[in-house]
Amino acid sequence: MNKNQTRTLSVCLSPALLSSYNLEDSIVVVIDIFRASTSICYGIHNGATSIIPVSTVEECLKYSSSGHLLAAERNGAIVEGFNFGNSPFSYTIDKVQGKTIVLTTTNGTRSIQLSKSKRASKVLVGSFLNITALCNWLKIQGQSVVLLCAGWKENFSLEDTLFAGAAVEKLKDGFLIKDDAAHAAFDLYQLAKVDIGSYLKKSSHSARLEKLNIEADIKFCLELDTVDSIPVLSGDKLIKMI
Amino acid sequence: MNKNQTRTLSVCLSPALLSSYNLEDSIVVVIDIFRASTSICYGIHNGATSIIPVSTVEECLKYSSSGHLLAAERNGAIVEGFNFGNSPFSYTIDKVQGKTIVLTTTNGTRSIQLSKSKRASKVLVGSFLNITALCNWLKIQGQSVVLLCAGWKENFSLEDTLFAGAAVEKLKDGFLIKDDAAHAAFDLYQLAKVDIGSYLKKSSHSARLEKLNIEADIKFCLELDTVDSIPVLSGDKLIKMI
Numbered sequence: 001m002n003k004n005q006t007r008t009l010s011v012c013l014s015p016a017l018l019s020s021y022n023l024e025d026s027i028v029v030v031i032d033i034f035r036a037s038t039s040i041c042y043g044i045h046n047g048a049t050s051i052i053p054v055s056t057v058e059e060c061l062k063y064s065s066s067g068h069l070l071a072a073e074r075n076g077a078i079v080e081g082f083n084f085g086n087s088p089f090s091y092t093i094d095k096v097q098g099k100t101i102v103l104t105t106t107n108g109t110r111s112i113q114l115s116k117s118k119r120a121s122k123v124l125v126g127s128f129l130n131i132t133a134l135c136n137w138l139k140i141q142g143q144s145v146v147l148l149c150a151g152w153k154e155n156f157s158l159e160d161t162l163f164a165g166a167a168v169e170k171l172k173d174g175f176l177i178k179d180d181a182a183h184a185a186f187d188l189y190q191l192a193k194v195d196i197g198s199y200l201k202k203s204s205h206s207a208r209l210e211k212l213n214i215e216a217d218i219k220f221c222l223e224l225d226t227v228d229s230i231p232v233l234s235g236d237k238l239i240k241m242i
Numbered sequence: 243m244n245k246n247q248t249r250t251l252s253v254c255l256s257p258a259l260l261s262s263y264n265l266e267d268s269i270v271v272v273i274d275i276f277r278a279s280t281s282i283c284y285g286i287h288n289g290a291t292s293i294i295p296v297s298t299v300e301e302c303l304k305y306s307s308s309g310h311l312l313a314a315e316r317n318g319a320i321v322e323g324f325n326f327g328n329s330p331f332s333y334t335i336d337k338v339q340g341k342t343i344v345l346t347t348t349n350g351t352r353s354i355q356l357s358k359s360k361r362a363s364k365v366l367v368g369s370f371l372n373i374t375a376l377c378n379w380l381k382i383q384g385q386s387v388v389l390l391c392a393g394w395k396e397n398f399s400l401e402d403t404l405f406a407g408a409a410v411e412k413l414k415d416g417f418l419i420k421d422d423a424a425h426a427a428f429d430l431y432q433l434a435k436v437d438i439g440s441y442l443k444k445s446s447h448s449a450r451l452e453k454l455n456i457e458a459d460i461k462f463c464l465e466l467d468t469v470d471s472i473p474v475l476s477g478d479k480l481i482k483m484i
């Protein structure tokens with residue numbers, strides 16, 4: 001049997017559902033569209049040397065005297081006393097080029113660390129910004145892929161699911177799809193793709209983010225293919241793979 | 243503010259996601275379409291005195307000398323040595339009327355017990371068979387509702403999500419919908435409702451059940467409004483509420 005016919009493509013809708021997935025020998029793509037995975041893709045593309053994901057604000061603070069940029073977000077807002085949170089506009093070339101960033105976010109960093117602990121063969125970061133570069137690379141690897149939605153506080157989120165659906169659309173011909181979540185994500189994306197921003201108006205996260213007055217962030221996070229870099233976890237750091 | 247405008251309608255896509263939901267003061271509807279919740283609705287409608295959901299096959303066996311019917315299903319099949327599993331055709335009038343059934347299934351009974359442990363104000367059982375009776379009753383209660391999909395081994399399943407979407411369609415005008423999963427379930431149901439059976443052909447559970455040669459069960463489980471009873475948890479037993 002052709003290797004490509006045996007590799008599977010799965011969508012895990014929340015890190016709380018990850019126990020159903022065997023990540024060994026699989027490539028995991030961590031997705032946290034609003035906004036951690038978007039900002040990580042943008043920052044790595046803009047020349048950040050590395051981004052170190054940490055679980056807690058306290059761990060982040062341990063790097064205070066390291067010279068690194070410290071980024072901490074909780075409930076969508078920058079934690080007081082930090083350089084910045086997870087708005088992509090904080091990850092521009094002028095701010096991050098040649099810098100290491102230590103980042104803790106409500107949802108995204110936990111998914112990265114869980115994937116590592118479950119021995120994924122590679123942990124990548126995906127966003128609408130690098131979706132085509134990412135999927136083109138995944139197509140030629142001959143390995144199973146798990147698209148891991150970080151969600152919101154361990155629960156299902158529409159925006160991460162839509163990204164997973166968009167990736168399923170690009171990848172499905174070369175993979176075996178066995179799980180229901182991949183079919184659901186694909187179908188939801190078909191409904192949404194004409195105008196993802198409008199579709200997401202009903203999502204809970206949009207309502208939360210609206211309160212934070214970050215409409216420009218949302219628009220930015222939904223732009224397709226603005227970068228061609230792929231962040232990969234190497235040891236404890238996210239670095240540029242391509 | 244009108245009481246109806248403050249009550250919420252939520253969809254929990256898996257018992258593994260239940261930690262995000264506060265069930266106190268809410269009515270929980272447990273959904274395990276293939277086949278536990280369908281068979282429970284059918285059995286209660288057909289005059290079973292009560293159905294006792296238990297977690298393990300061992301617990302079920304403790305009732306061996308009770309005179310109750312013992313039903314045990316694992317991985318879709320009847321456990322060896324038991325009267326029956328969770329095929330609805332085992333829950334006909336001639337088999338269950340006036341009887342108590344002790345039931346353990348892969349997915350459904352766990353969700354019932356979790357809901358109880360999280361202090362839901364009421365735990366009901368829903369299926370396509372009683373969807374209109376159930377939703378009509380929920381509409382006039384003035385309480386928040388959580389539709390809990392039992393899923394497959396704690397993971398997302400299409401058929402339970404579609405039922406949740408169908409219930410959201412019937413209930414949405416009288417409730418505040420805050421979670422993304424309710425929107426997703428509603429949208430997926432819109433895609434599927436013309437022919438739910440065909441839509442589900444791609445689901446993982448359909449593939450599993452096909453192997454068991456139970457196409458008649460699947461067709462039965464997707465029939466709408468064939469019963470008007472609603473099972474409710476009373477102590478440790480499911481009994482007929484209406």
